[in-house]
Amino acid sequence: MIVLWGLTGDGPFDAVRAALERRHAEVALVDQRLLLETRVELAVDPDLHAVAIVRGRRVELDAARAVYWRTHDLRRLPAVVAAASDDAARAGLAVEEALVVWLEMSAACVVNRPSNMASNGSKPYQMELVRQHGFDVPRTLITTDPDTARRFWTDSGAAIYKSLSGVRSVVTRLGDAHIERLGDVVWCPTQFQKYVPGRDHRVHVVGDDVFASEVICEADDYRYAGRHGTPPTLRACTLPDDVAERCVTLSRALSLPLAGIDLRRAPDGRWFCFEVNPSPGFTYYEAHTGQPIADAIARYLMAACLQSV
Numbered sequence: 001m002i003v004l005w006g007l008t009g010d011g012p013f014d015a016v017r018a019a020l021e022r023r024h025a026e027v028a029l030v031d032q033r034l035l036l037e038t039r040v041e042l043a044v045d046p047d048l049h050a051v052a053i054v055r056g057r058r059v060e061l062d063a064a065r066a067v068y069w070r071t072h073d074l075r076r077l078p079a080v081v082a083a084a085s086d087d088a089a090r091a092g093l094a095v096e097e098a099l100v101v102w103l104e105m106s107a108a109c110v111v112n113r114p115s116n117m118a119s120n121g122s123k124p125y126q127m128e129l130v131r132q133h134g135f136d137v138p139r140t141l142i143t144t145d146p147d148t149a150r151r152f153w154t155d156s157g158a159a160i161y162k163s164l165s166g167v168r169s170v171v172t173r174l175g176d177a178h179i180e181r182l183g184d185v186v187w188c189p190t191q192f193q194k195y196v197p198g199r200d201h202r203v204h205v206v207g208d209d210v211f212a213s214e215v216i217c218e219a220d221d222y223r224y225a226g227r228h229g230t231p232p233t234l235r236a237c238t239l240p241d242d243v244a245e246r247c248v249t250l251s252r253a254l255s256l257p258l259a260g261i262d263l264r265r266a267p268d269g270r271w272f273c274f275e276v277n278p279s280p281g282f283t284y285y286e287a288h289t290g291q292p293i294a295d296a297i298a299r300y301l302m303a304a305c306l307q308s309v
Contacts, residue, residue, distance in 0.1 A: 002301050003061060003108070005030040005069040005099060007077075011283035012294070013070045019298035025305075028059045030099070032071050036079045036088055040098035050102045064108040065305035068297065070279050071096070109257070109304035111297065116255040117278035123164055123191060126276060133250045135263075135273035138193040146182045149192055158195035171221040198266040203239065204282050205251040205259045206296040207303075210244045212237050213285045234288035243271050250276065258297060 002020060006013035008031050020027050030038065030052050043049045050061035074080055074092045103110050119126045127137045141152040142164065153159045153174055161178075163169035173195055200215040200222055215222050217232035239247070243263075250273075251259040260280025264272045282293045 001026045001028055001060075001063045001065060002305060003028050003030065003059065003064040003067045003069075005032070005067065005071065007032040007070070007072050009033070010070060010072065012281055013068075015283050015286070015294035016068050016297050016301075019294040020301065023298060023302060025298070025302055028064070030054060030059055032074075032077065033079065035074060035077055035092045035095055036083065038095050040095055040102070042098055042101060044105075048102070048105045050098075050106070052099070061102055061106070064106060066109040066111070066301040067103065067106065068111045068301060069099075069103065109301070109307075111258050111301065112256045112278050119254055120276065120278050123162075123275065127273075129254065130250065130273045130276065133253055134246045135250070136266075136270045138196050138272060138274070140194075141192045142189055143192070144186050144189050146185055149182050149185055149190070152192050156192075156194040159192050160195050161190055161192050164189060164191045170223075196264055196266055196272050198264045198272070201237070201239070201263040201265065202234075202285055203244075203247050203261040203263060204280060204285065204291075204293050205247050205256075205261065206293065207257055207300045208248060209296045209300075210239065210247055211285075211289075211291040211293050211296070212239045212244070213289050213291070234285060236289040236291055246271075254278075257300060 002025055004013065004017055004020075004027060008014065008029075017027065017029070031054065034054050037055045039053045041049075041051045041053070048062075052059040052061055074096060075089065077092070080088050080092050100114050103114055119129060124140065124142060127140065131137045139156065141149065143149050143152075159174050160171050161174060162171045174192075200217065202213045202215065204211040213234050214237040215232050215234055218230065222232040247261050250261065251257070254276060256276065256278050258278075258280070260277035260282060262274040262277070264274065266272060285291065286293045
């Protein structure tokens with residue numbers, strides 16, 4: 001059995017579910033939308049035993065041989081927002097914590113196990129892991145000192161700033177409008193990087209499969225280019241063999257069977273890596289390129305079930 005835990009209506013989650021259903025896989029759904037109508041029972045005596053009860057329907061989590069999960073911030077879930085109470089939030093958090101404990105302890109193949117996703121919570125830490133696996137990384141500064149930030153910007157010629165954490169932020173190139181705002185870094189450690197020109201690529205790794213998309217866009221952050229009337233053009237591409245191999249090796253080293261890797265090919269031919277996303281929103285790229293990423297995830301989960309029999 002394959003357990004799916006996530007938010008129905010979320011593109012990647014629904015795509016994986018549909019791909020599994022097309023293959024007539026045995027699937028059990030734990031819908032995050034029903035969080036406040038869900039209970040989880042865990043016992044360790046000494047083996048792990050777990051059951052999720054969703055609106056009275058039992059999901060025997062012990063029977064899971066593979067799991068795909070993709071959840072969202074519970075504070076934004078319709079059920080929690082509608083309840084508008086601290087009790088509802090606490091109840092939802094208790095259910096989520098129990099399921100995360102199960103994901104960590106389960107013998108099932110988990111895509112991806114929470115502890116293995118944690119490297120994305122600190123971009124500097126993850127960048128060091130990336131560097132160790134053969135990719136170039138931009139020159140980086142993390143500081144709360146405005147003068148140090150200003151010198152880094154001057155020395156770099158061009159620089160960007162972005163979030164330190166795994167929370168999505170808009171990558172922005174520093175310009176004249178930021179000169180006075182540099183003083184704000186005293187309130188929060190801020191990450192600056194030397195701007196790297198070149199062509200962006202998003203690479204999705206699913207097990208040993210590699211799906212690469214070339215992104216044609218002049219914006220500093222192509223994900224938000226549409227806001228300015230210049231949406232990017234995406235097309236499927238083939239990476240050089242050594243770069244594709246490095247992507248697979250990096251994903252394995254991070255114990256991420258599914259990963260979204262952000263690369264940029266510089267004019268001098270070097271490949272820079274900016275991030276490894278452990279829960280990628282792959283349907284955006286799939287829709288533009290036609291790459292069968294959801295099908296690859298479904299095949300990976302089903303193969304894991306067979307291997308565990």
